[in-house]
Amino acid sequence: MVARLGFNWDVAGNRETQVRGGTGLFTGPPLYVWISNQVGNTGVLTGFDSFSNTKARPWNPNPNAYKPADVTGAPPASYQLALTDPDFKFPQVWRTNVAVDQRLPWDLIGTAEFIYSKDVNGISYINANLPAAQTNLAGADAARGGRATG
Numbered sequence: 001m002v003a004r005l006g007f008n009w010d011v012a013g014n015r016e017t018q019v020r021g022g023t024g025l026f027t028g029p030p031l032y033v034w035i036s037n038q039v040g041n042t043g044v045l046t047g048f049d050s051f052s053n054t055k056a057r058p059w060n061p062n063p064n065a066y067k068p069a070d071v072t073g074a075p076p077a078s079y080q081l082a083l084t085d086p087d088f089k090f091p092q093v094w095r096t097n098v099a100v101d102q103r104l105p106w107d108l109i110g111t112a113e114f115i116y117s118k119d120v121n122g123i124s125y126i127n128a129n130l131p132a133a134q135t136n137l138a139g140a141d142a143a144r145g146g147r148a149t150g
Contacts, residue, residue, distance in 0.1 A: 002027050002092070021098035027090050030123055092120040 004024030011017040051057055057066055099113035 016103045018101045019099070020101065021096070023094075023096040025092055025094050025120065027092040027121075029090055089121040091123050094118045094120055 002025040004022060004026070006020070006022030006024075008018060008020040011019060060066065095115065095117045097113060097115040099111055102110045104110050
């Protein structure tokens with residue numbers, strides 16, 4: 001949390017009707033796996049073999065014991081990369097709420113509340129390998145005079 005201001009007002013001083021609320025800028029870390037994927041998804045670290053017979057490849061402390069003989073040192077035919085913008089900021093949201101709490105018969109409390117949230121620093125993800133839009137969709141795109149954008 002960066003900053004928050006809140007209030008709670010007992011309207012008549014008898015704890016029957018209370019108005020409460022607050023506003024603030026909240027921040028927190030993203031899931032760190034999204035950032036740590038930069039280490040694991042560099043395009044050069046991993047390979048994969050699948051065996052249903054566990055005796056076909058018993059444990060061996062030598063890391064080169066099962067390396068394929070035809071390894072050329074060339075990059076793999078396909079791979080995944082995970083990158084983060086150097087100007088990346090942790091996500092932040094501005095949140096404001098106002099509420100009224102009213103004591104009701106049978107010692108129940110009724111509440112009406114309004115909450116407003118707005119991203120200040122939102123996280124967005126892109127698949128940079130996807131091509132630019134190739135065409136418009138029928139319907140809303142065509143009706144608005146939309147055009148393919150990338």
